[in-house]
Amino acid sequence: MDSANSHVVAVKPLSRSVHTNKPLTSLFKKSVRRKCYAFTGAHEIFRPEMWKAALTELTATASLMFTLTTSIVSCLDSHGTDPKLLVPFAVFMIVFLFLLVTVPLSGGHMSPVFTFIGALKGVVTLTRALIYVLAQIIGSIIGFFILKCVIDPKLAYTYSLGGCAIDGQKVSFGIKPQNALLVEFACTFVVLFVGVTLAFDKKRSRALGLPMVCLVVAGATALAVFVSITVTGRAGYAGVGLNPARCLGPALLHGGPLWHGHWVFWLGPFLACMVYYLLSMNLPKEDLVWLEEEHDVFDTSFSKNLPEQCNAGFQLQV
Template structure:
């Protein structure tokens, strides 16, 4: 367990450093719409880290995945707590290294790549940032989508074995990239950094950079954990097996054809019944 926790710490620190530098590089580029590059970077980096760490520790690297794994009984509560502690420490280490090597101007402009609902320079603007309740709704919805699409497949042993590790990691990374894409495009608010999906990722910059990152910081913890609870309630009621054809169940077309057939058979049987006495009399 301690070796797995150390692996989670190392993987989280490496992920925070790599992912944040890539996102800031995309946003600071001179592309016409750099927001389209961010989901691609998230997808690529998440896939690489998942395919390496899933066989080792389960590839959590986020308190969200650890919490839902504890709810589903995949990991024990003790292991989950140690994982979350390792992830938070790993996030702090990763962002500390990033702060040491990053240009101070970029660190100020992008708030060290942290989770912000009101970015630098827009806090006093009436149109800057996003309301905490709106950010909470986005965080909850996007996290639930990632859990429903990615975790439902990842925790299904049979389908995971049939599809293979690369395909499972591909689906989970794709769900994360989709959530990031939706959050940074549909809101369109200056100063809003998009969905966090990882409370540990939001904790590191808040401790090291401070300032506006503490405003609404609770959103990036409460939203994902509420999504985990709701997803758990939904997941325990999901079908355990795929849809199978059961006698007595018909689609709309067959139901209509079946009704016509029943009417035809009824009319034929009535005609037959009317003819039977005549036929009997002849006999």
């Protein structure tokens, strides 16, 4: 009987432990699942607002590709003294208008570059970022397909459907892929450092307002385009891409020289995003605090106006 009783006593806590472990295991699984959903943002798949925002990205990207490319081709085909100088102004005006409309709706990415850096900075989830990039690629294909249907075939051949080319229609023209990669990296980094630093700063964005933020981002984009088409001075180089989706659309529809060095327009922005992300982690979190009174660094008379304790400490350090 003692052995039986001991057996019963031994079984009871064992059964209790089994019953208590089941809810602990289920709670652990639920917590892991929630963390996974929070990290990847998989829960956004079931949110209609996310799909509406993705549709906005698709529509905005298609419209941007069509209007921007037609404007650039029109500027280049004009008979002005230097038609390339008109391109940055066209880029600035069009990008500013599209940002002003789409930023409140979907964030106004319209480029895998902004979506990727947004995912790195935690502004958008990984799931939303993937869907945004897919929408941007589809939008680019739609925009350039419409352009291909309406543009003059001669202009489409001359300007490679407005795509991203590094050597034009002849291999002897343009620049080398490594040089194009360097330009793509540098110009994309400038846009990120000038535009994204302000756009992702909630405090300063609210203080300046939406129009001013869009103005800065559009200005940085136009500046990068201006630098890329003037510094290189090569006839076959179409300038910086700044948007891999914009480069993929005409490459699929037009082909030819657009596939030569196409990897440059993906690798360059990717490297720029990574470098900018590492740099942004070390940027000051607070605004710069200025001294209340100005003084000359070579003028020692300012030490006389300091409190006695500070003045004594200054003399001891000297």
